[in-house]
Amino acid sequence: MEQPAKEQTIESLINALSAQVWRTRTEAADALIQLGKPAVLPLIDAICNARFGYHYLPEAVRALGGIGDPRAINLLIDILASDHVHAAQEAAKALGHIGDPRAIEPLINVFRHDWNDTETFTAWQKASAALAAIGEPSLGALLNALSDEDDTVRQGVIEALGTLRDPRAVDPLIKALQDETSIVRGRAAAALAQIGDEHAIGPLTALLADAEWSVRVRAISALGQLGGQSVFALLVDALKDQEPRVRNAIVLVLGKLQDERLFDILLDVLSDPDGRVRAAAASMLGQRGDERALPALCWIQQNDTGYAGANKVSASAVRAIQSIQERCQKR
Secondary structure (H helix, E strand, O other), X not given: OOHHHHHHHHHHHHHHOOOOOHHHHHHHHHHHHHHOHHHHHHHHHXXXXXXXXXXXXXXXXXHHHHHOOHHHHHHHHHHHOOOOHHHHHHHHHHHHHHOOHHXXXXXXXXXXXXXXXXXXXXXXXXXXXXXXXXXXXXXXXXXXXXXXXXHHHHHHHHHHHHHHOOHHHHHXXXXXXXXOOHHHHHHHXXXXXXXXXHHHHHHHHHHHHOOOHHXXXXXXXXXXXXXXXXXXXXXXXXXXXXXXXXXXXXXXXXXXXXXXXXXXXXXXXOOOOOHHHHHHHHHXXXXXXXXXXXXXXXXXXXXXXXXXXXXXXXXXXXXXXXXXXHHHHHO
């Protein structure tokens, strides 16, 4: 395509980014991304000159970021700090795609920004993903931010560290298990599970005594991912927890382990005082497909009048029985 024709095409596509029809805007952005570098400066100029209304700006930012040209970095960083949450989301995604270390601190600062919109959480997620996408250059800044006074910042960088999966983050994340904010402690547990270092098993085990049930649930999930058979006894012992949601999480984690001892444990859990826990045990027995569970499940089907949320516990038993019988027929 000759230069004048290409310039005209780019201008037409930029104009189409303000079309009323969503598909037209999307197709125009995709076409600009395909055109690549020649579209960068015209897009930057159009955005800087406010040619896009509030509802159309995010698609323009997506087009600019999708090209992946470092010349867009300064503008994308400015958009990160703007009052337009959807445009900020696209800018964060774009900066992760470009991968330039200049975006690291501005991306961390996204966690300090509350747009007073339900989309704020998505913007934080995009910033975490972008920091992880930048990779090793972001590690030092992320580790430093673990001591930030803003707990939202600590949450965001922990999510990025989990995705980054750098072993150098293990010890700082173990320290974060003692954070004063329960959400941060839970996020640290999840991040350690993502990294997959067994050195975290001991500190995560200590978290089973955390005052917040949600943190104990995160620790249980992390231990299940990290420890496998080595944490079996720990998890069984934790079934004494007074919080039903914790016991429910333990049953679901144990159910994924292939251990002969689990059958008798699940049978015992069928007498748990909480319906959600009994239903989870029934479901796990159904997944295991062991015919020996049929008498106990039939009893639950006929006699258990409890509920697991909006559903009857007996319904879980019915599905478990069907699952076992189907497996038996296939043998």
